[in-house]
Amino acid sequence: MRMPSIKFQSGDTVMGRWPGSSLFYEVKVLSYDAKSQLYTVIYKDGTELELREADMKNPTGFKPSRRSRSRSPSRRRSRSRSPARTTRRSSSRTVSGTFIAETHTARKEPKLKEALEVRLIPVAKPVENNSNNKHENKEGNDTSDKVNEKPADVETDKKIVESRYNLRRRKDDGDAKPAEQTEEVEQKPAVATAPITTELEFGGRLGVFCMTLLLPATVLGLMVVCGQKDASLMSSPPLPSLDSLWDLQVFGIVVLWLLFQALLYVLPVGKVVEGMPLKNGDRLKYRMNTLHAFVLTVAALGAAVHQEVDLSYIHNHFLQLAVSSLLCSVLLSVYLYVRSRWATQDQLAPGGNSGSVIYDFFMGSELNPRIKGFDLKYFCELRPGLIGWLVINAAMALAEMKLHHLDYPSPAMILVNCFHLLYVLDAYLHEEGVLSYMDITHDGFGFMLAFGDLMWVPFTFSLQAYYLVHHPNHLSLPWIVGIVTLNVIGFCIFRKANSQKNAFRRNPSDPTLSHLKTIPTATGKSLLVSGLWGLVRHPNYLGDLIMALAWSLPCGFTHILPYFYVIYLSILLVHREARDEAQCRRKYGSAWDDYCREVRYRIIPRVY
Numbered sequence: 325m326r327m328p329s330i331k332f333q334s335g336d337t338v339m340g341r342w343p344g345s346s347l348f349y350e351v352k353v354l355s356y357d358a359k360s361q362l363y364t365v366i367y368k369d370g371t372e373l374e375l376r377e378a379d380m381k382n383p384t385g386f387k388p389s390r391r392s393r394s395r396s397p398s399r400r401r402s403r404s405r406s407p408a409r410t411t412r413r414s415s416s417r418t419v420s421g422t423f424i425a426e427t428h429t430a431r432k433e434p435k436l437k438e439a440l441e442v443r444l445i446p447v448a449k450p451v452e453n454n455s456n457n458k459h460e461n462k463e464g465n466d467t468s469d470k471v472n473e474k475p476a477d478v479e480t481d482k483k484i485v486e487s488r489y490n491l492r493r494r495k496d497d498g499d500a501k502p503a504e505q506t507e508e509v510e511q512k513p514a515v516a517t518a519p520i521t522t523e524l525e526f527g528g529r530l531g532v533f534c535m536t537l538l539l540p541a542t543v544l545g546l547m548v549v550c551g552q553k554d555a556s557l558m559s560s561p562p563l564p565s566l567d568s569l570w571d572l573q574v575f576g577i578v579v580l581w582l583l584f585q586a587l588l589y590v591l592p593v594g595k596v597v598e599g600m601p602l603k604n605g606d607r608l609k610y611r612m613n614t615l616h617a618f619v620l621t622v623a624a625l626g627a628a629v630h631q632e633v634d635l636s637y638i639h640n641h642f643l644q645l646a647v648s649s650l651l652c653s654v655l656l657s658v659y660l661y662v663r664s665r666w667a668t669q670d671q672l673a674p675g676g677n678s679g680s681v682i683y684d685f686f687m688g689s690e691l692n693p694r695i696k697g698f699d700l701k702y703f704c705e706l707r708p709g710l711i712g713w714l715v716i717n718a719a720m721a722l723a724e725m726k727l728h729h730l731d732y733p734s735p736a737m738i739l740v741n742c743f744h745l746l747y748v749l750d751a752y753l754h755e756e757g758v759l760s761y762m763d764i765t766h767d768g769f770g771f772m773l774a775f776g777d778l779m780w781v782p783f784t785f786s787l788q789a790y791y792l793v794h795h796p797n798h799l800s801l802p803w804i805v806g807i808v809t810l811n812v813i814g815f816c817i818f819r820k821a822n823s824q825k826n827a828f829r830r831n832p833s834d835p836t837l838s839h840l841k842t843i844p845t846a847t848g849k850s851l852l853v854s855g856l857w858g859l860v861r862h863p864n865y866l867g868d869l870i871m872a873l874a875w876s877l878p879c880g881f882t883h884i885l886p887y888f889y890v891i892y893l894s895i896l897l898v899h900r901e902a903r904d905e906a907q908c909r910r911k912y913g914s915a916w917d918d919y920c921r922e923v924r925y926r927i928i929p930r931v932y
């Protein structure tokens with residue numbers, strides 16, 4: 325069928341611009357939509373886009389780039405769609421000669437905003453991750469793959485993307501805008517906008533409302549039961565008195581603790597690194613000094629103990645400390661919710677923009693709330709709660725010694741303390757990796773994380789140590805060896821999986837990963853499909869769960885309470901895996917399905 329009187333016809337091979345760049349690839353015209361005046365074209369790697377005529381040219385006037393690197397046009401996408409780059413970048417790569425550099429120099433970008441609809445259809449086959457077969461952008465500020473030609477200036481690039489393109493879904497996704505609506509789109513500033521959250525998690529508004537009330541009650545309930553002689557969940561201990569829950573002095577101590585950690589956070593020590601690219605292409609800066617903060621805290625506490633400060637105060641005021649932390653997390657969440665009302669669209673998290681007060685309060689509306697560079701979410705995620713957890717553990721060891729007149733903590737208490745210390749130190753030693761975790765890159769900062777970081781982590785993660793104070797458990801040497809071995813296995817899987825993924829994301833050409841197979845995706849990123857990431861789809865979760873079991877075993881088998889952490893983590897990680905799965909399927913489309921076919925189990929090999 326011939327098309328209307330237009331420049332290009334279906335079946336023509338022409339050069340199509342890649343969104344946001346001055347790069348042209350060979351494309352085949354599939355169809356033309358007269359209403360939207362867009363051509364649907366297909367790139368050689370199977371990527372389909374819709375382009376305006378102005379972004380398509382006859383092949384004459386183009387020359388093939390002399391370099392021939394295996395790089396799919398679609399892999400340019402993440403770069404070209406990220407307007408604000410802090411690095412300059414190359415513009416001459418080829419996919420078996422299909423990626424062509426424009427021969428014109430100093431091309432002027434028209435000021436017109438143009439509509440572009442995007443649909444990516446990846447061609448995904450596992451490939452060896454060797455240096456001749458790269459499918460992936462280097463994440464971060466890597467400039468080592470720069471080649472000649474017009475390096476795109478940050479601002480110029482931003483303007484090009486903002487003024488030339490409005491990326492939106494294709495018609496066949498069901499919400500294409502007719503031509504009249506395109507006008508409307510063009511009138512808005514061309515910045516990334518946060519979509520309204522329609523798919524509500526955690527049982528929606530009612531679910532999060534219940535969780536907001538039940539989670540704090542659960543922590544307090546567990547703590548009360550744990551302090552009883554009979555730590556059975558079926559026991560019904562007397563309700564704690566108001567006095568045992570609240571003390572102004574204790575509240576003051578918690579506030580001082582937060583301020584002290586905040587002070588350590590702003591110390592100008594440690595390198596500053598950039599986080600993952602945000603929706604608008606910017607990268608926030610983070611100072612990596614959690615380890616410094618930890619060491620200084622230990623030094624300060626050591627000095628305090630030397631001055632005869634009694635750390636068993638923590639054990640004696642455990643409930644009051646928890647209630648004060650809860651109050652701080654509620655106040656913080658209210659502040660976060662209120663300030664999110666003034667946040668710009670591109671500062672909002674995808675999951676916390678539903679318009680429902682309770683839902684957005686719980687999930688967190690703003691992705692990276694900052695006060696003059698002080699990142700509230702990142703601060704809370706790694707510092708007051710995690711260091712607080714270790715301090716509580718140490719206080720429990722002292723309380724155990726005091727209560728049972730011991731010269732040293734029991735072997736069970738030492739194991740629990742050492743395992744937890746290793747886990748937290750590992751996070752600090754690999755602090756940069758945390759910047760790519762879901763909580764930082766995807767989840768908003770609201771009650772769930774504020775409460776999780778400030779109350780849940782320190783007071784439920786330390787339950788095993790608290791339990792051991794009142795329920796000593798003798799461990800034989802074989803048990804000790806067995807438990808230590810289990811923790812080492814879990815830790816190695818956890819660390820290796822996280823390190824492999826982080827290294828691969830930072831530099832897919834990393835020679836230490838060259839033996840691993842990968843699946844390319846249309847976004848330009850690849851997926852690891854062998855090694856630990858070929859065993860299950862979340863090997864890091866598997867390692868985490870094995871460690872969790874090793875942390876509970878020192879407490880014996882008399883009560884289920886010390887196993888609370890394993891139960892919590894299993895539920896959280898299964899749910900998290902499902903969330904991540906949905907995100908990855910959206911992001912990677914059929915390449916993700918191929919990965920799932922290749923790696924059948926999610927967390928536990930041959931089981932789940």
Ligand SMILES: NC(=O)C1=CN([C@@H]2O[C@H](COP(=O)(O)OP(=O)(O)OC[C@H]3O[C@@H](n4cnc5c(N)ncnc54)[C@H](OP(=O)(O)O)[C@@H]3O)[C@@H](O)[C@H]2O)C=CC1
Binds near residue numbers: 760829896907
């Ligand atoms: N102790 C606790 O309470 C908790 C601990 N954790 C731990 O935190 C850590 C971080 O967890 P989380 O942020 O949930 O998830 P991950 O660190 O596993 O990140 C998931 C992301 O990894 C990338 N990815 C997935 N599969 C592959 C693959 N095959 N190859 C390359 N990249 C892949 C995808 O992102 P992309 O492709 O965009 O890079 C995906 O979105 C984990 O180790 C977890 O165990 C988590 C929650 C609670």
Ligand SMILES: CC(C)=CCC[C@@H](C)[C@H]1CC=C2C3=C(CC[C@@]21C)[C@@]1(C)CC[C@H](O)C(C)(C)[C@@H]1CC3
Binds near residue numbers: 539706748761775776
């Ligand atoms: C429902 C509910 C109680 C939600 C709160 C969940 C949070 C407690 C967790 C979500 C992800 C977390 C992570 C860590 C601690 C627990 C929370 C905040 C973590 C910082 C622990 C240390 C690890 O090494 C880690 C850095 C991998 C980890 C990151 C995720």
